[in-house]
Amino acid sequence: MPASASKIENAETIVTELLSELKVIQKNSVSIEQKKEQFLNLVYGFFDTILISKASTGPYWRTATDDEKIRYTDLFCQLIANITSSQIGDISDFEFTITSSIPKGEEMVLVLGELNAPGNSFEEISIRWRISTPNMDTAKIIDIEFENISMLVTQKQENIAIIRKNGGAFSALIEAMEKQLNQ
Amino acid sequence: MKIDFFNKCKPFIVPALFICLVFTGCTSTNQEQITDKRDPFESTNRKIYAFNDKVDTAILEPVAAGYNKIVPKFGKEAISQHINWVGLPNTAINSGLQGKWENLALSSLHFSVNALTFGFANLLPEEEPPSKQDLGKTFAVYGVSEGPYVVLPLLGSRTSRHAFAQIVNMMLNPYAIFEDETIRQANLMQPVLSTVSWRAANFDLINSVKYNSLDSYIKARSAYYQSRFGQLQSIEAGPSEADDLFEGLYKEG
Secondary structure (H helix, E strand, O other): OOHHHHHHHHHHHHHHHHHHHHHHHHHOOOOHHHHHHHHHHHHHHHEOHHHHHHHHHHHHHOOOOHHHHHHHHHHHHHHHHHHHHHHHOOOOOOEEEEEEEEEOOOOEEEEEEEEEOOOOOOOEEEEEEEEEOOOOOOOEEEEEEEOOEEHHHHHHHHHHHHHHHOOOOHHHHHHHHHHHHHO | OOEOHHHHHHHHHHHHHHHHHHHHHOOOOOHHHOOOOOOOOHHHHHHHHHHHHHHHHHHHHHHHHHHHHHOOHHHHHHHHHHHHHHOHHHHHHHHHHOOOHHHHHHHHHHHHHHHHHOOOOOOOOOOOOOOOOOHHHHHHHOOOOOOOEEEEOOOEEEEHHHHHHHHHHHHOOHHHHEOOHHHHHHHHHHHHHHHHHHHHHOHHHHHHHHHOOOOHHHHHHHHHHHHHHHHHOOOOOOOOHHHHHHHHHHHHO
16 A cells, blocks of 8 residues: 555544544543543543644744643643533534545645534534654644634644743743633 | 615714724734734734623623524524525625626525525525625735734624625625615614524534633634635635644654
8 A cells, every 4th residue: 555545544544533432432421520531541642742732832842841841731631631521512423524635745644524413503514634644653633623723723822922921931821721720 | 665775874884983993093012912913903902802702701602502502403504594595695796796707696596596485495405505705805806905903892803804894795785775674674683693693503612712712812813814714715825824833843843
């Protein structure tokens, strides 16, 4: 199988596997805290958290200390898990249909499709998954776009705004995230 | 049916003047505080955003929640179809202005056939739906610069090009020229119905921005620009912000 076809297959597989696991979590009757923990495990398992952390902080990643980088990555993953948990609610009957998959350069694949969730406030939503495929065996999610709105771009702009308002201090971003998580 | 165009524009003159005042009253943000060069009036925009947020929390959010709870799925679909149908003359006019003749024909066809149901039912489900066009897109086709980002009271956030286009749209509403009382009442209700329907359809997304953000103003601004880019992609070609972000990332290594 040609390299690009193999990468496309890996990219599509990781998307369908993530959504299958999400459905399983949704169907289990567990507490909200347990759900959040399960979502967190999914984030660590399916997403390239280091690349996402780097991308979402722009030039300020280089100014952060090693401890700040680790702390930020942890907090960011928790935020994703919490947001997913609150947005997805009790929905378990959703279906994602892949419409196309496009290689973007050597190390990335875009997987496009439609998410259907009957009974939800949205009926159908188009989603683009950006998958990092650095080699033939590895595929990790690095971004999700809902109706052209990229999670990573919006997060980066928020992060940079907070850091800039606080004189370039990366620690201010960490404080803001801790405050958000404790709400 | 009497046609009295200029008298129909009168109700919109005061809101248009008010919005112009908002524009001229905007104070530029201190350079050090600018978080995005497209948003030089950020400090004023934030105040208006905070006001809009309060109105949303107090009125629109509970109304939209109630709408989602009470109106059955088929009802919401019918209302959404009606709202789209009402916008078809605007789509047709702007398609013509942009030279999109096929879309002009398609929107005219959909408008005339679905007029039998006032747009509540789509009698042409097999036909490809027309692509929605607005005056903001027409301005983009003619190379009008998008201008700075502005947040308008109650109307929400736009580029100034898009905001100006919306005001002109309001004044040139094709339905405003009719004196028939039924059409006039329906015309007045349209913005309310359209707003509630839109808020209800995007309930979870908007609430996520409101309640799950480090800075909801920034998130809303980012979401607007990316969404608008998607709508204008066929006009203003180029990479998306996400494409730019990842291209830069892989180049850095």
